[in-house]
Amino acid sequence: MTGALKYEWVRIRTIASSYWMSGLAIGLSAATALLIALFSSAGDIEELNIVQFTSWVVTAGASFPLIPVLAAPFFATMGAMAMGHEYRYGTNKATLTALPDRVAVYAAKVIILVGWVTAAVAAILLLDLAMAWLFMSNPTLSSDAIRPVVNYWGYCVGFALAGLSLSAVFRNQTGAIVAVLVWPYVIEPIIYGVLGAIGSSSDAGIIRLTNLLPSSAGRRSIFDPYELAGFGGAIDTWGVGASTLVFWVGVLIVVGAGVASFINRDA
Amino acid sequence: MALIQARGLSKTFGNKAAVRGLSFDVVPGSVTGFLGPNGAGKSTTMRLMLGLDNGEGVTTYDGVAYRDLKQPLRHVGSVLDAKPFHPTRKAVNHLRMLAISNDIPTTRVTDVINIVGLGDVANAKPKTFSLGMGQRLGIATALLGDPSTLILDEPANGLDPQGVHWLRNMLKTLAAQGRSIFVSSHLLSEMALMADHLVVVGRGMLIASGKMSDFISTSARNAVVIRVDNPELMTRELRARNAAVVTEPDGKLAVTGMDSDAVGNLAHELGVRIFELSNRQATLEEAFLDATGASEEFRASMGFGAQQPGLGGPGFGGPMAGAPPGYGAPPPGYGPSAGYGAPPGYGSPPGYGPTQGYGAPSPGYGPAPGYGAPPNQPPAQHASQDGDDNR
Ligand SMILES: Nc1ncnc2c1ncn2[C@@H]1O[C@H](COP(=O)(O)OP(=O)(O)OP(=O)(O)O)[C@@H](O)[C@H]1O
Ligand SMILES: [Mg+2]
Numbered sequence: 001m002t003g004a005l006k007y008e009w010v011r012i013r014t015i016a017s018s019y020w021m022s023g024l025a026i027g028l029s030a031a032t033a034l035l036i037a038l039f040s041s042a043g044d045i046e047e048l049n050i051v052q053f054t055s056w057v058v059t060a061g062a063s064f065p066l067i068p069v070l071a072a073p074f075f076a077t078m079g080a081m082a083m084g085h086e087y088r089y090g091t092n093k094a095t096l097t098a099l100p101d102r103v104a105v106y107a108a109k110v111i112i113l114v115g116w117v118t119a120a121v122a123a124i125l126l127l128d129l130a131m132a133w134l135f136m137s138n139p140t141l142s143s144d145a146i147r148p149v150v151n152y153w154g155y156c157v158g159f160a161l162a163g164l165s166l167s168a169v170f171r172n173q174t175g176a177i178v179a180v181l182v183w184p185y186v187i188e189p190i191i192y193g194v195l196g197a198i199g200s201s202s203d204a205g206i207i208r209l210t211n212l213l214p215s216s217a218g219r220r221s222i223f224d225p226y227e228l229a230g231f232g233g234a235i236d237t238w239g240v241g242a243s244t245l246v247f248w249v250g251v252l253i254v255v256g257a258g259v260a261s262f263i264n265r266d267a
Numbered sequence: 268m269a270l271i272q273a274r275g276l277s278k279t280f281g282n283k284a285a286v287r288g289l290s291f292d293v294v295p296g297s298v299t300g301f302l303g304p305n306g307a308g309k310s311t312t313m314r315l316m317l318g319l320d321n322g323e324g325v326t327t328y329d330g331v332a333y334r335d336l337k338q339p340l341r342h343v344g345s346v347l348d349a350k351p352f353h354p355t356r357k358a359v360n361h362l363r364m365l366a367i368s369n370d371i372p373t374t375r376v377t378d379v380i381n382i383v384g385l386g387d388v389a390n391a392k393p394k395t396f397s398l399g400m401g402q403r404l405g406i407a408t409a410l411l412g413d414p415s416t417l418i419l420d421e422p423a424n425g426l427d428p429q430g431v432h433w434l435r436n437m438l439k440t441l442a443a444q445g446r447s448i449f450v451s452s453h454l455l456s457e458m459a460l461m462a463d464h465l466v467v468v469g470r471g472m473l474i475a476s477g478k479m480s481d482f483i484s485t486s487a488r489n490a491v492v493i494r495v496d497n498p499e500l501m502t503r504e505l506r507a508r509n510a511a512v513v514t515e516p517d518g519k520l521a522v523t524g525m526d527s528d529a530v531g532n533l534a535h536e537l538g539v540r541i542f543e544l545s546n547r548q549a550t551l552e553e554a555f556l557d558a559t560g561a562s563e564e565f566r567a568s569m570g571f572g573a574q575q576p577g578l579g580g581p582g583f584g585g586p587m588a589g590a591p592p593g594y595g596a597p598p599p600g601y602g603p604s605a606g607y608g609a610p611p612g613y614g615s616p617p618g619y620g621p622t623q624g625y626g627a628p629s630p631g632y633g634p635a636p637g638y639g640a641p642p643n644q645p646p647a648q649h650a651s652q653d654g655d656d657n658r
Contacts (some may be wrong), residue, residue: 003368006368007365007368010364011364013365014357014360014361015355085353089354090350090351091346093314093319093351094365095368097317097333097340097347098335098339098365098369100334100339101331101334110391219336228645266314267319
């Protein structure tokens with residue numbers, strides 16, 4: 001296992017794309033935080049809203065429903081590359097002759113990726129905080145921001161793991177990147193639309209099935225409490241705990257499929 | 268440690284049996300050539316041996332399966348693909364990454380880069396590498412752990428003549444140190460110079476395994492060639508004594524199944540006058556074509572059989588009829604030679620290194636004046652070199 005960890009640690013540090021992806025994730029998030037911070041100090045914001053605004057800034061807008069988790073696609077791509085490169089460039093045979101214990105290889109990829117993404121998310125949060133303190137007139141951080149921040153990290157990690165595992169399932173990097181991006185931004189919205197249409201015309205209960213869409217559930221788990229309150233009601237949306245659970249069940253299903261594929265199939 | 272024992276290797280893709288019940292040994296102190304037509308299952312066999320493909324059978328390295336080897340790169344080095352690396356990860360980093368996975372000191376990375384002659388491009392990105400340079404990087408990874416066993420799938424593919432020469436000398440030197448070298452190649456004249464043992468497969472099945480000299484001696488192309496004053500009588504009497512006789516276009520008789528002494532004595536008894544008598548030794552290529560003729564899977568429409576007059580005379584049986592008699596098990600009494608062992612430490616073993624004068628392929632690197640096939644490398648070899656692209 002230590003051999004696999006050392007291998008993976010060198011692997012992730014010796015390709016430019018690791019730095020590109022992390023840099024873009026950090027840069028784009030910080031820029032968004034900056035914009036929200038500037039926007040909040042420009043206008044006249046009530047006391048309640050300043051707490052909300054601060055939470056938006058520290059999550060680079062992600063706790064506000066209309067701004068996506070901008071960093072997630074980059075981490076998902078990094079994840080897809082962690083395994084996809086091996087198939088794309090045929091290094092998987094060299095890797096597995098050096099490290100025949102496939103479980104260890106997979107586990108090492110997961111551990112190093114999670115560590116890397118965690119460090120990058122920490123950098124994002126620190127920069128976001130800096131933006132709040134530097135550019136907001138009176139930033140107010142309440143304990144309400146803790147849960148969105150933690151789930152923001154979880155969302156990024158979950159997408160990175162999904163990218164990694166999808167490339168193990170497809171044994172193809174491009175396919176994995178497409179899938180991990182198309183799912184949250186195309187497939188789930190389509191399902192939302194279809195279920196919504198059915199729900200409004202005939203069976204209103206069917207719309208509750210949208211609670212089971214993992215990416216949307218993960219997204220909701222980041223919303224700040226006020227937005228989340230407004231979001232529920234009409235369509236009977238599940239709470240934060242259940243939504244977080246749905247997200248992680250979705251991630252774990254993909255990870256399980258990736259592990260099974262990686263361990264059992266020909267290299 | 269270096270004895271490889273493959274037992275009952277089988278692999279099916281869909282309903283296509285790529286490897287069927289292959290068993291063979293690769294003994295220490297030898298270069299064992301792995302031969303077979305395209306699609307015969309050589310690469311699949313090597314992947315099975317390294318635990319990369321799921322199939323049946325076991326391969327052990329001094330009794331231990333690959334997956335159970337601790338730090339396997341220190342025991343078995345392998346090259347399976349022509350360009351198995353990320354195009355933008357520096358060559359030195361590629362090697363460091365693999366080295367650290369098996370706790371191989373980084374100083375060894377510099378050593379192997381120099382051994383394969385890539386010292387000047389160690390910090391270059393492999394996307395700029397030619398096929399041969401990529402192959403050298405692959406060989407460098409195989410040598411990283413100073414392993415006692417090497418498994419190489421067409422390592423000469425893409426190498427220039429100097430590179431082929433260098434590889435041959437290196438593998439022979441490594442074998443002489445008591446290591447086991449298992450190498451596939453379609454370059455038969457190269458193999459004839461390099462290997463002392465062979466494993467020959469066709470359509471996934473074993474055709475022969477054992478000493479190269481034994482393999483060649485079973486070829487129908489080995490013959491006693493005679494020119495006599497009464498070929499009809501001679502032919503009849505030879506056949507009556509169970510020898511096979513082929514009349515060649517020039518009227519000479521090619522006799523198999525009887526040695527030259529016996530042929531000479533018979534002629535004497537019959538009062539037949541001999542004008543010429545010689546022993547003709549088959550080449551590895553001839554023996555290989557004989558042995559694998561029937562198992563060639565992808566036969567070109569203008570097959571090379573047509574260019575082999577005289578091939579296929581009596582006594583030339585299809586290989587699928589079975590391995591030649593007495594073939595199969597490695598010779599008894601075989602074992603690691605005395606004093607065998609990996610050299611201590613990590614220094615490059617004495618006696619092998621980049622061919623003198625071969626630097627990193629610099630820009631504008633091209634054939635030297637008067638550059639041609641070195642002796643021992645007939646031009647035909649280069650023609651075939653282009654054809655055996657290892658996928
Ligand atoms: N991944 C795969 N999926 C399906 N079939 C395969 C796969 N790999 C190999 N085969 C089939 O198995 C057979 C053996 O292939 P293999 O590559 O082992 O042959 P080979 O002896 O190495 O040939 P070559 O001399 O051309 O390199 C071929 O018929 C090939 O089509
Ligand atoms: Mg092959």
